[in-house]
Amino acid sequence: MAIETSMISVGAALLLLLLLVVLFLSQRGPFMQKKYKTTKSVGAESGLWQHLYQFLNRASSPSLPGPTGHFLLGNMLEMTHDHLPIHLTNLAQRYGDIYRLKCGNTTMVVLSSSEVIKEALVKKWSDFAGRPISYTGDIVSGGGRNISLGDYTEEWRAHRRLVHSALQRCCQQSLHGVIERQAIQLKKALSDYQGRAVDLAEDFTVAASNVITTLAFGREYDKSSSELQQLHSCLNEIKLPNPVFARLLKEVTRRDEIIRQHLSNYKSQDKKNEDAITGALLQGIEKQHNTEHKELLTDVHIHMATVDLLIGGTETTAAWLNWTIAFLLHRPDVQTRVYEEMVTVLEERYPKYSDRHRLPVLCSLISEVLRLRPVAPLAVPHRAIRDSSIAGYFIPKNTVIIPNLFGAHHDPAVWSEPYSFKPERFLEGGGGSTRALVPFGGGARLCLGESVAKMELFLFTAYLLRDFQFLLPDDEASLPDLRGVASVVLKVKSYKVTARARPTATV
Numbered sequence: 001m002a003i004e005t006s007m008i009s010v011g012a013a014l015l016l017l018l019l020l021v022v023l024f025l026s027q028r029g030p031f032m033q034k035k036y037k038t039t040k041s042v043g044a045e046s047g048l049w050q051h052l053y054q055f056l057n058r059a060s061s062p063s064l065p066g067p068t069g070h071f072l073l074g075n076m077l078e079m080t081h082d083h084l085p086i087h088l089t090n091l092a093q094r095y096g097d098i099y100r101l102k103c104g105n106t107t108m109v110v111l112s113s114s115e116v117i118k119e120a121l122v123k124k125w126s127d128f129a130g131r132p133i134s135y136t137g138d139i140v141s142g143g144g145r146n147i148s149l150g151d152y153t154e155e156w157r158a159h160r161r162l163v164h165s166a167l168q169r170c171c172q173q174s175l176h177g178v179i180e181r182q183a184i185q186l187k188k189a190l191s192d193y194q195g196r197a198v199d200l201a202e203d204f205t206v207a208a209s210n211v212i213t214t215l216a217f218g219r220e221y222d223k224s225s226s227e228l229q230q231l232h233s234c235l236n237e238i239k240l241p242n243p244v245f246a247r248l249l250k251e252v253t254r255r256d257e258i259i260r261q262h263l264s265n266y267k268s269q270d271k272k273n274e275d276a277i278t279g280a281l282l283q284g285i286e287k288q289h290n291t292e293h294k295e296l297l298t299d300v301h302i303h304m305a306t307v308d309l310l311i312g313g314t315e316t317t318a319a320w321l322n323w324t325i326a327f328l329l330h331r332p333d334v335q336t337r338v339y340e341e342m343v344t345v346l347e348e349r350y351p352k353y354s355d356r357h358r359l360p361v362l363c364s365l366i367s368e369v370l371r372l373r374p375v376a377p378l379a380v381p382h383r384a385i386r387d388s389s390i391a392g393y394f395i396p397k398n399t400v401i402i403p404n405l406f407g408a409h410h411d412p413a414v415w416s417e418p419y420s421f422k423p424e425r426f427l428e429g430g431g432g433s434t435r436a437l438v439p440f441g442g443g444a445r446l447c448l449g450e451s452v453a454k455m456e457l458f459l460f461t462a463y464l465l466r467d468f469q470f471l472l473p474d475d476e477a478s479l480p481d482l483r484g485v486a487s488v489v490l491k492v493k494s495y496k497v498t499a500r501a502r503p504t505a506t507v
């Protein structure tokens with residue numbers, strides 16, 4: 001009995017000591033980091049403390065669940081599945097909405113519910129705002145000087161602020177008109193097909209890309225324009241990870257030549273389009289030259305921002321439009337309801353973005369397609385820039401975070417019949433809430449083009465469904481395959497459709 005009591009008290013004393021060490025270390029953390037910068041020897045000492053601190057944190061936090069890894073490969077094979085978002089979502093059924101995968105030295109943490117995604121990206125945004133650093137990423141992003149792949153630094157923050165305010169200025173001044181014009185062009189392209197069965201993917205890409213090129217440097221292109229074809233072909237080739245390295249280098253050079261040419265054309269115009277983002281960016285850089293951050297941002301940043309907007313803003317919107325028509329072919333009754341709502345509420349008139357609150361059926365369709373097919377299904381990987389935690393699990397610095405938006409949008413704890421296309425879930429009493437949607441990510445890395453995208457999705461869909469009925473081609477073609485092809489952007493497999501003009505159409 002006496003031995004037992006003394007063992008318990010030794011155990012309690014050790015536990016107390018451990019607690020004191022943890023307390024001491026957590027209070028000294030920032031102090032040690034400060035010292036790390038000043039002297040080498042103290043740096044080594046603080047590195048040691050940091051390791052000890054990490055070790056204790058790791059030891060006191062439960063270990064992350066995840067599949068068993070293979071010798072040397074770890075969980076590398078998990079990443080080679082043809083539809084990674086579906087595979088990672090299936091793994092979440094087994095391991096929960098936060099689990100880890102090991103690939104070589106890199107630990108990845110996959111987040112598959114909107115609750116954990118928001119904890120990391122929004123609540124703890126400053127811990128997880130980094131991007132993984134890679135050699136190919138550096139080549140594609142002009143040495144990390146673009147927004148989407150650049151790491152979280154003072155330069156990056158200034159860059160994103162500059163582009164964000166330039167975009168906001170353009171959105172207020174001209175975005176609505178720019179999208180309306182492209183929606184009318186798109187309607188015209190569709191009516192030129194005169195009811196023939198066609199694949200609309202390219203028309204959607206041209207419309208989305210013209211919104212961005214008009215915003216960026218005041219230019220729009222015809223579908224057949226060789227300049228546009230060139231631009232799209234090199235942007236499509238630059239996909240990460242790209243196995244053919246020499247090809248990647250060639251396409252990046254080609255892309256940079258095209259953008260450089262555009263920017264120099266813009267600069268040499270006597271009468272510049274004052275609404276264009278390029279103008280606002282140039283002015284922003286000029287202003288910065290008179291501040292203490294003189295050389296922080298240069299023309300290279302304008303160049304890379306243009307690339308960001310073109311890449312971020314073309315395939316995403318186009319893929320989303322293509323998904324919408326594919327889903328509507330499966331549920332023609334939804335198409336009819338959206339059309340009837342528009343003609344009842346607006347009568348003859350075409351919708352404005354400000355009409356969205358009066359068109360709940362149309363908005364429910366947009367939300368449901370964003371839910372089922374978030375076009376950037378795994379967002380862009382984040383990196384922990386310091387030790388942190390998610391859902392009570394310790395997450396060490398440099399862990400790669402994969403926000404599985406697709407998984408969050410199919411979470412059975414949040415969505416009833418998560419795999420079914422049911423826009424009505426977002427209507428009153430339908431049980432679905434747009435608050436649980438995260439198609440644009442969140443926090444410091446929230447999609448930069450969110451407001452552009454939302455207006456595009458609304459106006460393009462409204463104009464198309466107001467004037468056309470989308471039908472399966474006469475020759476009993478099968479319904480579009482809704483599984484999709486997943487890369488950075490989740491696309492629908494190519495399919496043909498007939499666009500029949502409505503009697504009320506003005507095309």
Ligand code: HEM
Nearest residue numbers: 147148308312313316376379380440441445447448449453
């Ligand atoms: C349906 C349309 C779109 C969707 C669903 C979408 C979604 C996303 C997502 C999920 C991210 C990653 C967020 C993260 O890392 O956590 C992102 C990033 C980004 N998007 Fe979009 N996007 C769309 C359209 C656009 C448009 C139209 C533009 C440009 C005008 C754009 C520009 C960007 C940029 C520049 C980033 C990188 C932001 C950063 O790293 O700070 N996107 N987008």
